[in-house]
Amino acid sequence: MSQGPRRAIWPDDRSPGAAVPAHQPRRSSPASEQPTWAPPAADQTPAGVPGPAGPRRRLPTAAKVLLAAVLALVVVVAGLWAAGGFQTRQTLVDKQAGEPLDLGPVELTVQQAISYDFAGEAQIEVPASCRLTTEQSAGTVHYAIARNSFAGVRVNGEVQLSSEVMMTLGVDDGLYFGQTRQILSPGVPAVACVLRFTLPLAALDADTVTVLLWRLQFTEQGNVKNDQDTSKTWNASSDGYRVQLPLTQVTR
Numbered sequence: 001m002s003q004g005p006r007r008a009i010w011p012d013d014r015s016p017g018a019a020v021p022a023h024q025p026r027r028s029s030p031a032s033e034q035p036t037w038a039p040p041a042a043d044q045t046p047a048g049v050p051g052p053a054g055p056r057r058r059l060p061t062a063a064k065v066l067l068a069a070v071l072a073l074v075v076v077v078a079g080l081w082a083a084g085g086f087q088t089r090q091t092l093v094d095k096q097a098g099e100p101l102d103l104g105p106v107e108l109t110v111q112q113a114i115s116y117d118f119a120g121e122a123q124i125e126v127p128a129s130c131r132l133t134t135e136q137s138a139g140t141v142h143y144a145i146a147r148n149s150f151a152g153v154r155v156n157g158e159v160q161l162s163s164e165v166m167m168t169l170g171v172d173d174g175l176y177f178g179q180t181r182q183i184l185s186p187g188v189p190a191v192a193c194v195l196r197f198t199l200p201l202a203a204l205d206a207d208t209v210t211v212l213l214w215r216l217q218f219t220e221q222g223n224v225k226n227d228q229d230t231s232k233t234w235n236a237s238s239d240g241y242r243v244q245l246p247l248t249q250v251t252r
Helices: 062-084 141-145 203-204
Strands: 092-097 107-110 113-118 121-132 151-154 156-159 164-169 191-199 209-221 232-247
Touching: 062 156, 107 141, 113 203, 113 209, 121 151, 121 203, 121 209, 141 151, 141 164, 141 191, 141 209, 141 232, 151 164, 151 191, 151 203, 156 203, 191 209
Parallel strands: 092 232, 113 232
Antiparallel strands: 107 121, 113 121, 121 191, 151 156, 151 209, 164 191, 209 232
């Protein structure tokens, strides 16, 4: 005997094709059933749609201020970097022997240099003429010139640099003490001065010496008297001169 079409009764556990008794109502589909513990179907949020937002978490005021300060600092640093503000720009101008060198408070002219052995070290003297060109105090200007001057020679491919520098005013070394203000003062004609550089003994074999002198500026840099007061002194600027001089070795 052939069987008729099977009726799928779901989710009843009867076997497929079994008839449903007349007195038993047909079960509704699961989609239409609503558990007693769940909210009404109309109040449920569809899948994929975000629910209502909770309370916003705000940054504390101190954190906002700190963040703004950091961002401002980043902008300033980026601007300085783009403008080349982190690069020390130093400009050296090459001069010939005999050309005046404007060092700020003093105009200095050099012609030649001599070298000799002094206590196992090379001493290079650069005679010059100095003339004060400012009305400001110049009592210690020759110290500032010496502090911001250098000399170097090249011997057998190696560069020898000065380790000490001293500047004296006048022909006699005795004028170095006590008479500086009277000699290097406004309105006085150029006076003789000498730059003395100490180098390694190997520098005596050089035929030329390169002298480097920085221009000076009157600033408060490096002269702090106490925690509050400062006074201006002559300090190196970012500009200077480079002069190559013939070097003659002498015996002393």
